[in-house]
Each structure stands twice: as structure tokens, then as C-alpha cells.
Amino acid sequence: MTILSVRQAIREAMREELLRDDKVFLIGESLGPYGGSFKLTEGLLAEFGPEKIMDTPLSESAIVGCSVGAAMMGFRPIAELMFADFVTIGMDQLVNNAAKMIYLHDGALPLPLVLRMPEGGGATMGPHHSQCVESWILNIPGLKIVLPSNAHDAKGLLKSAVRDDNPVVFIEHKLLYNEKGEVPEGEYTVPIGKAKVVREGKDISIISYSYMVKKSLEAADILAKEGIDAEVVDVRTLRPLDVETLAESVRKTEKAVIVHEAPVTGGAGGEIAAVLQEAAFDYLDAPIGRVGALETPVPYSYTLEQAYLPNTQKIVDKVKQLVTR
Amino acid sequence: MTILSVRQAIREAMREELLRDDKVFLIGESLGPYGGSFKLTEGLLAEFGPEKIMDTPLSESAIVGCSVGAAMMGFRPIAELMFADFVTIGMDQLVNNAAKMIYLHDGALPLPLVLRMPEGGGATMGPHHSQCVESWILNIPGLKIVLPSNAHDAKGLLKSAVRDDNPVVFIEHKLLYNEKGEVPEGEYTVPIGKAKVVREGKDISIISYSYMVKKSLEAADILAKEGIDAEVVDVRTLRPLDVETLAESVRKTEKAVIVHEAPVTGGAGGEIAAVLQEAAFDYLDAPIGRVGALETPVPYSYTLEQAYLPNTQKIVDKVKQLVTR
Amino acid sequence: MYVEKLNPKDYEKLYYYLYLTRYADELICKNYKQGMLQESHHSCQGEEAIAVGSGILLGKDDYVCPSLRARGYFYLKGATLKEMMAGMYGKVTGPSRGKNTSHHMGDMDRGIVCGSGIIGGALPVAVGVGLGIKKRGSKGVVLVSFGDGSTSRGDFHEAMNLAAVWKLPVLFVCENNRMAMGNTIEGEMAIDRVAIRADAYGMPGVTANGNDVLAVYEATAAAIERARKGGGPTLLEFTTHRWTGHGVKDADAYRDRAVVESYKQDCPLDNFRKVLLAKGILKKRDLDRIEKAAMKEVDDAVEYAVQSDHPPVDIVATNVYV
Amino acid sequence: MYVEKLNPKDYEKLYYYLYLTRYADELICKNYKQGMLQESHHSCQGEEAIAVGSGILLGKDDYVCPSLRARGYFYLKGATLKEMMAGMYGKVTGPSRGKNTSHHMGDMDRGIVCGSGIIGGALPVAVGVGLGIKKRGSKGVVLVSFGDGSTSRGDFHEAMNLAAVWKLPVLFVCENNRMAMGNTIEGEMAIDRVAIRADAYGMPGVTANGNDVLAVYEATAAAIERARKGGGPTLLEFTTHRWTGHGVKDADAYRDRAVVESYKQDCPLDNFRKVLLAKGILKKRDLDRIEKAAMKEVDDAVEYAVQSDHPPVDIVATNVYV
Numbered sequence A, B: 001m002t003i004l005s006v007r008q009a010i011r012e013a014m015r016e017e018l019l020r021d022d023k024v025f026l027i028g029e030s031l032g033p034y035g036g037s038f039k040l041t042e043g044l045l046a047e048f049g050p051e052k053i054m055d056t057p058l059s060e061s062a063i064v065g066c067s068v069g070a071a072m073m074g075f076r077p078i079a080e081l082m083f084a085d086f087v088t089i090g091m092d093q094l095v096n097n098a099a100k101m102i103y104l105h106d107g108a109l110p111l112p113l114v115l116r117m118p119e120g121g122g123a124t125m126g127p128h129h130s131q132c133v134e135s136w137i138l139n140i141p142g143l144k145i146v147l148p149s150n151a152h153d154a155k156g157l158l159k160s161a162v163r164d165d166n167p168v169v170f171i172e173h174k175l176l177y178n179e180k181g182e183v184p185e186g187e188y189t190v191p192i193g194k195a196k197v198v199r200e201g202k203d204i205s206i207i208s209y210s211y212m213v214k215k216s217l218e219a220a221d222i223l224a225k226e227g228i229d230a231e232v233v234d235v236r237t238l239r240p241l242d243v244e245t246l247a248e249s250v251r252k253t254e255k256a257v258i259v260h261e262a263p264v265t266g267g268a269g270g271e272i273a274a275v276l277q278e279a280a281f282d283y284l285d286a287p288i289g290r291v292g293a294l295e296t297p298v299p300y301s302y303t304l305e306q307a308y309l310p311n312t313q314k315i316v317d318k319v320k321q322l323v324t325r
Numbered sequence C, D: 001m002y003v004e005k006l007n008p009k010d011y012e013k014l015y016y017y018l019y020l021t022r023y024a025d026e027l028i029c030k031n032y033k034q035g036m037l038q039e040s041h042h043s044c045q046g047e048e049a050i051a052v053g054s055g056i057l058l059g060k061d062d063y064v065c066p067s068l069r070a071r072g073y074f075y076l077k078g079a080t081l082k083e084m085m086a087g088m089y090g091k092v093t094g095p096s097r098g099k100n101t102s103h104h105m106g107d108m109d110r111g112i113v114c115g116s117g118i119i120g121g122a123l124p125v126a127v128g129v130g131l132g133i134k135k136r137g138s139k140g141v142v143l144v145s146f147g148d149g150s151t152s153r154g155d156f157h158e159a160m161n162l163a164a165v166w167k168l169p170v171l172f173v174c175e176n177n178r179m180a181m182g183n184t185i186e187g188e189m190a191i192d193r194v195a196i197r198a199d200a201y202g203m204p205g206v207t208a209n210g211n212d213v214l215a216v217y218e219a220t221a222a223a224i225e226r227a228r229k230g231g232g233p234t235l236l237e238f239t240t241h242r243w244t245g246h247g248v249k250d251a252d253a254y255r256d257r258a259v260v261e262s263y264k265q266d267c268p269l270d271n272f273r274k275v276l277l278a279k280g281i282l283k284k285r286d287l288d289r290i291e292k293a294a295m296k297e298v299d300d301a302v303e304y305a306v307q308s309d310h311p312p313v314d315i316v317a318t319n320v321y322v
Ligand SMILES: Cc1ncc(C[n+]2csc(CCOP(=O)(O)OP(=O)(O)O)c2C)c(N)n1
Pocket: B029, B058, B060, B082, B086, B089, C069, C117, C118, C119, C120, C146, C147, C148, C149, C150, C151, C175, C177, C178, C179, C180, C181, C242, C246
């Protein structure tokens, strides 16, 4: 085991995949000499050269579309959007080309494309650089959507994504980049489509993903002191969703709260709640709760942004409300 | 009362609003001499001239963005996207400009913009002209999202949308355009944010919107013959969602199924189910069911498309499954 | 002059595909009106020379991504008329067993790049194909076609720019019929020639007569040679006319009939026929023979499409992922 | 020559805002490094003349939508440095009580159009403002500024084209510092001058020295006059250099220090000072006086920002809708 930050873990995954498979290349803005806006690709240009670390003009639609075309030619692009908010300008290429290409070839054409993007608030980056976008593309069959919560998973899931013959949207949380964790020394992957119980408990299931797993674990610690034994489940992949692992947890605890950073209304939590109330209906002892951001754009100033975001205390409060119902 | 098709009702709404308020204008592709791809604007150029019926180049991002700017100047644009699928290329302007503008001015600036677009399948128009897009923008605070199911509502809701000082996404279903219904002679509006019970029943609530309301009503008729008394609720507005009307119905019937045309996973039905299992938890007698399209892109050929789409029989089957649970 | 390299067989081929495209299109429009077709069709009558005159230059290692009005490319890149026609009828023998339409069909093995119903959306993908060609070290090119109206889309701009910066072997072929649905070119752009747009990207822009199949051939051949030599992309603008409504359902009521009729005086088939006969390259009876053969291929294809089955419903949810 | 119409007060004003912009920027960078600021700042050192030289021409009925590096416009359109600075500190006295950042602040009453963090995303909005100006029958113009890198975005293309087709009174002002974050202009486009892009839309394109405030003034004045007379949009390209890293956090390690240092020899403030002194328009002591006044305004603004409160959390969910 070594200790790596999520940033390092993702960089290692890209580096190892670049070394492993000649078809892999990186494409995006200022990845090369600049090293990426969050320094994810630092050092890679020196090692792999400009044919593998490709800096594009400021054209997100072209980045995604060009990656689709290159994937159709048998290459395995790892494309980066500097901020997930920019998926709005790559949306057509992602939704109408990447997601549909395999089906439109009736399976005769693989589309090995990874689209990486950092999302989330907490860094006073304002309304256009802080959004959580996963629910915007959750209703798109043909995509896989992965959101790691820690260094181990980030590396293992990204390697799986690169080797996947389907388009994978890989959503990172910018506050995770400096979070450190244990990562195995050698080669490993984490399968796409498997959730993970990251803390066992019996009173309630806190179901979460990405940066909010950290907050959920903090909440569980606080709750433990008050005698509430919360289980924390990391969804890891939103599409396909590992309903079984989630449902099993809820059938055991009989209560659930879903936590994500996006605003509640229309967020991915709705889908998870809908699926779980179906899969565990006869076990549920309380309505499934949801914790998320407020129903506003992401405000810029620190004070307002912190009020906007979900946090440990809001999770604790919601859990207590459900447990003492 | 007169009998109008949804097409006529929408055209009348636009015409009356153009007459009523000098600030209103139409903007989109081939609205003028061509009369709109679905003939919604036929005749309006002759009556109002090219300054009110504005044909743009083939630039959806500019259509939406330019409408935002004009709205900031106090005008009230009704913008049209030829197909809802094209919201992917207007997405940034809609999500990052239209939806946030009011908040970013702390309420000091109204943004009276209506973005109309036809969605949905059933016309063998293929994967890029048949999608249902409402869930793609459901997680965006700042937008209102309206989906009428009949001529009366289409006219009344569109008039409300035009008079609303907030951006309203007005999603029409292309199979509704020829559907006829009764419409009052004089001036009326239908408020945004109110759902409607369109058929009373006591055994189960079928909650639906847009074209699927018709299918839900057909299903209710079939079910009635088998002794199942279904209530049908037309959601009409997804954002803001009229939770109270929906919950009241479910508290009465104790069972619910949500029907929309989009694929189930990640669709708006997840949000509705999540809200309802919370609002009516102690009343629910069965898990909330969902009926929607299959988890695939919209296939082009008629046979496949019909297999893909939800329909009356699929609703009937799901209801029976829940009622006999 | 590249056209000088054309031999009689090439001329036959050009005429064959011009005629086949025209005849097939007429039949499709007729059958559509009889309610037999599922696919929304956009007639290419009057514009056949663009796809045929440029498509004939594409080899095995080349790729093409046709516009909605560029049927010729499919035939010339090996998609059979039978499968295209089956596609129009929504049959299981059509592209991807009915999942995709015929006018956007993709088949990378034959060098056909799947199009997009989102106008302009295919251009960045084509650029990616060009990148793939370059990465492979192949001498191939990719040709992507689109209309004048499409050049207003952001994707046109981003794709053109990226191809130019990376000097990719991409031919951007604009079929300029001066219409985008109901909009005339004056409402689309404040310039008169689309090829001017090439300058904004530092790539050559060429305008040629799109109703003269040999002019199309000539301009395309030069651009292909340039691309194969590593010279990068070219914007080719071919001027033409739209003879029909935008799509089969469009009555075209917003245009002056006399003007539309006058377009038919500039028929790419007639134009080519005149050259062939005047130069004695082909005789009247050669033309008759070719026409008959083309008609037979079309009629057979329609028959095949009509006889084919509809897709079995149990395939609908397969192959969303590989 | 429009510059001939400038009077001494105008020259003072130009110099005042040049100096104020520079001094404020230096202070912001310093304070940022001390961790006192919340807003991600993009220094405009070395590029001040563009916003100041063009912004001074904007009147009450005109609108401006500044780029992330174009602070001068705000001051010249009446946004106070106090509120801008409060914005940088994330205070309740900043734009929209802390909901929006200061560099994208919008205030239609003062003619300031809200920007977008999505590069290029503001351009279609500015075109809509231009449409609104035209619909009102006003003689106003809207000026939207952006960098060279921004011209690669699809929105640039769609906005330019629409403004040209509708002949809207829009000034597209490109600050060409030949960099987009870590990308140099060679990696952004295969042309040397951004102004060439204007030809693709049938609008005039002008390149001028962005480090010469009078050259900026001159070019802008001509474009404004044209727009006010109904002549439609212009693309103005002002050449300049980026002195610092992309943002305050960027160490700029990817550029040759000697080259970056050489840029400072072409300082817009020095350039202007030389002209003012050489022509005797202002004396050294005038400059000192102006500088002192500007410094005081900046220092006061920082003090104001520091003293201001953070926003009360109960406003967070208000005014999402009107
Ligand atoms: C993004 C997008 N906008 C609008 C449409 C509807 N549409 C289909 S073809 C067309 C006109 C295209 O004009 P042009 O590119 O000149 O091609 P032409 O039809 O003249 O061959 C339009 C507006 C579309 N399919 N995609």
C-alpha cells in the first residue's frame, strides 16, 4: 500500500493505461505544458509527448466529438473537460453521438471513450464552476457514469473505464483531489457497476457518492456517539446502478437517506429513492430521506456557498429525524 | 367552447400574447415563410411581420442566448427549438445563463423567456428527433418546466409562461399537435405549478404528463372494465412540482404509478416517486411503480420504436401488478 | 487537371450513380407519398453531382460522413442500395436492423461514418476520424458533407478550427443550395460564398459548380491530394439548387415556383450527358444501357425492401452497450 | 481621427483608469497571496489599455459585457471599485450581495451585462442585448470583450454570425494576448490575426495595438460610429501580452521568463505616459496627482471591502425566481 491523493491516483491510472495500451491518449485543454487546470496531467507531456497528451483549442464540443470519432477509429481517448459545468457545451456530442453510437451500429462498433470532469462546490468558484452534473445525463441510456469517492476507487475505476468499450463519464470532485488514501502498489482495477458498503451499521443506510461519502462517514461518526449506528454505502457508479447492494443494505437497516451535493429536486437521489422504495418496500420503516444542496444556483461567496451545500450536520439532522420518526 | 388542436391552441396563445404585449416576439428557425417545422407559427409572419416573427440562422445556442439577452433588455421572447433533442446545443445558454440570471442579479432583473420545443417519439423520426428531455434539466434551479397534455392546458399554460417573469421551458409532444380538445372562447390562463386530477378513482393514482396522460386515461378505461378504478393525475408542471395535489391523490388511493415516455432510469418519475414516498409514506400500500420507455436510445423503425415506447397495455399491466400485489 | 485521368469506365460509373441517385430519389418520393416509407426523406434531386463527383474519388482507406442530402456517397463506399432502401422502409435488413435510419447509417468497415440528426453534430466526429487516420499513419482522408445552413452551427466552427490547427486530412464539403429549410442564404449569413469561411481557419477554401460533376471531381481531387500529402483540411463549396421542398412532407409553398422550375434547367444529369455526348465519351445507347441497369438496381432494391421483414421486437433492447 | 476630439480631462480620465486598474490589480494579487480574497482573479496587468481605451467611449445608452480580464469597463460604466473589491472579498456589499462574482457582475441599469464563467457563453447574450437595443430604436451599442482563445468556441461563431446577419450594434472586442491558459495561439488557431475571422461573417475586422490606449480609442470610436449609424457589428482585435500566469494561482512555469519579462517593455501605462509627457498634454506632477488619487480610491475600496460584512446566510435561497 502507498498513500496517494486522489489527484495522484488519477494521474497514475492515466499513466499506467498510457503505458499499457498504445491506443490510449489524452485530449483536452492545457493538459500539456500547463499540466491541466487541476494539475491532473502534470508531468505526462514530458513522459509521453504531444501525440499522447493533446492540447486542444478552447472547444469543448470538438473535444468530445473528436474523441468520439477517434474512438470509432479504435483509439481510446481520455478526454478532459476542465470543469463539469462545461458538459453543457459538450452535451450534444455526449448525448447524441457518444451515448448512441453503439446502438446505432447494433453493437458492431465499440466506443471506448472516457470523459473526465471535475464537479462540485466548496471552492468559491462561483455558479459556473461548481455544479454537480450527474443527473443531467442520468436519463441517457448508452452512458456509464462513475463518481469515485477516494484515491483507491479513483484509480481502480478509472482503469476500468479506460478498458471499457463503452463511453464512460468519469466525474471527479474537485475537493477530493487533495484527499489522501491507501492505494495498492501493483496493478488493480475496481469494477464499474459495484457499490460498496464503506461502513457497516444497523440503524440506517446513508447512501452517497463522490465527496459526500466523506461527509456521510463524518456524520456516521457523530451519530455513533449518540447511539445511532449508521451504515454508509458508496454508490460509486450511478449508471449502471448496483441496486442489489443498495437494497440489501436498506433491507437490513430498514431506513435510508440519500446524500449528494447537487440540489435535491431532480438530482440523482430521486432515482435511487425510487428504485429503493421498490426494491425494499416491505422493509422500509420510514420514508427514504434525501439530503442535497439548496434549490438555487451555486452562490459564489464562501458564506453563502457553505449555507447552500449539504454538510455533515445536515446529514446528522436528517438521519435523526428519520430514526426518531 | 371551441374545438382546437393542440397546434392551434399553441398558435392562438402566441398570437394573443403578441397582440397583447408589444414586448413579445418569436425567435427560431424557419418560423416565418416556412411556418415552423410543425407548422405552429403558420400565418403569424403575415400578421405580425419579420420583426416579431424572427427567423434565425441554424444556431440553437445563439437562439437561446440571444433570447436571454433580449429578455434582459425587457423583451419577452418566445424561442422555439425545432426539436427538443436540440436542447443539447442550447443547454449552456439555458442552464448557465437563463436559469441563473435572476439569482445572479439577486432578483433585480426579471428574465421573461419562454423556450418552446417539441419532444417525444412515435413518428419514426429516429434517435435524434424523438427524445424526451425534461429530466435533463430538472435539476436546474431557476427554470420552470411545463408539459401540457391537451389543447386547453397548452393554450392556458403557454399564456401563463409568456407572462411569467422567469424562464419557462415549455415542452410540447409532437404527437399531441393534432389532438383536439375543448378550449374556452375568451381569454384564460392556466397557472404554472398546479397539477390536475383528470379522472377520479379510488384504487390507484396514475400520475403522468404530456402525451402519456392520453395513454393513462386509455389505460384507466380498460382497467375500469376489469373493476379497477384508477385516478389519473396530470402533473402539468414538473418544476415547480405540485406535490400537494399529487400526494393527496396517493393518500386517497394508497397506490401510485408514474408514467412518462422517457426511459425509466434517471427520468422525472424518479423525482416524483421520491417526493411521493416521502409525502404519503404512511398511506402507501405498495411500492410506487414507474412506467417509461426501455433503456435504449430511441430506435428508428416503427416496429422497434413501438416496442421501445410505453403504451396503454404496459400501463395496464403495471397497474394490475401493483393492485394485485 | 485531374479529370484527364478519368477513363471511360469512370465516366460510366459517374453517370451510373448520377442516374441511380436520381431515379431512386424520385421513386422514394413517390412511394413516400403512398405512405410506404418510414424514414423522413430529404430529396437530393438536382444535387446528385456533389456526392457522386467527390465520392468516386474515395478509396478503401478513406472515410465519408454524408449529409442528409448526399446519398451518392453511400453507394460509392459500398453500402448497397438494397440495405439503404430497406432502411427507408424500416426493415430488419436496413442499417443496424432498423435501429438507425439509412441516411445516417454508419459502417466503419466500409468507411462510412455515422451521421447525426443534429445538423453540424457530425463534423467534430469526422474530425476525430481524421485524427484517427493521422494516428494510424494512413494516407486516408475523411470527407464530411453538410449544407450551407449547417455552417451557422458552432460545431462547424469548432470542427473546422481543430482540423486546421492539427492539419488533419479532412475534406469539408458544403452543398450550397442557398436554403436551410425555409430560410434563404441571406437570412443565414451576410456573405455570398461559404468558402470565404475557410480563411478564418487558415485553410484553403474553394468554390466550384456543384451541378458539374467534373468540376466537383476536379476540386475534390486537388483537396484529397493535398490532404494525403499532409497538407491538412480544405473547405470545398459546391453551388447547387434545391429542387424540392426541404423534406418529402414540405409542400415548398414559400418559394416562387418559376424560380424553382428554372433551377431544373441546370440539371447535373443533363449537364453531364451533354458533355459525354458532345465529347463522344459515351453514346446515346450507352446512356440507355446504363440507365436501364441503374433502374434495375433500384427496382430490385425496392422489391427487396418491400419483401424484407420488419425487425423482430426482441432486438430492441440489445446492443445498447457492447 | 477621433483621438483629436479628446480634451485634457479625457486624457486625465484615461490615465486615471489605467493607473487605477494596474494598481488595483497589483494589490489584488498581493492580497490574494495572503489568502484574503475569495474570488479567483485573472490579472489584467499589461492589458489595461483595451478596456480603458474602448470603455471610455461608452455612453449611458451603451452596454458592455467584460471578459475576465477587462476590469476597466466596470469602472467606466459606473460600477464602483468599492463594490468590485467587496465582491473579490466575498462580502455582502459586493455584486448581488455575494451571489455573483465581481468579474461577471451584471447591472443592466448601469449598462453592465452579466458575464459567464463559460468562456464564450456571454457572446450570444450580448447579441441579444444588441437585438434589444435595435428593437428599442436606441442609438446605443453593446461591447462584448473576450480573449483570443475564446474565439475557438462555437458560441463565438454563432454570435458573430447572428449579429452580422441582423446588423446589430455589437462590438466584438478581442483581447489577443496570444495565450489561452497554457495554450499558445499556434495551438488555438492556424491564422495569425484574429480579425481575419470577421470576413467569415461579412463584418469588418480591425487589428490595432492594444497596448496603445489611443490606438484602442481610435479603432473603437470608428466601430461605434459605424454601429450607431446602423452599419452593424465590428470585430476589433487588440494585440497585447499576458504578463502573469493565467490566474493568481498559476505559477506560469510553462513560459520562458525572459520572454515574459520582455513583454513588460511594452507597458500600456509607460507607452501612454511617454505620449502625454512628450506632447505636453500632462506634466509629471499631473501624473503624480492622478496616481495618488487613483491609489487612494483603491486603498479606500480595499478598506471598505475588508470592513464589510459577509452575506447573511438567510439570503442564500432568495431571489432564485422573481
Ligand atoms: C441542430 C439542428 N437544427 C435544426 C435542424 C432541422 N433541420 C434539418 S435540415 C435543416 C436545414 C439544413 O440546411 P442546410 O445545412 O443548408 O442543408 P440543406 O437542407 O439545404 O441540404 C434544418 C434546419 C436539425 N436537424 N438540427
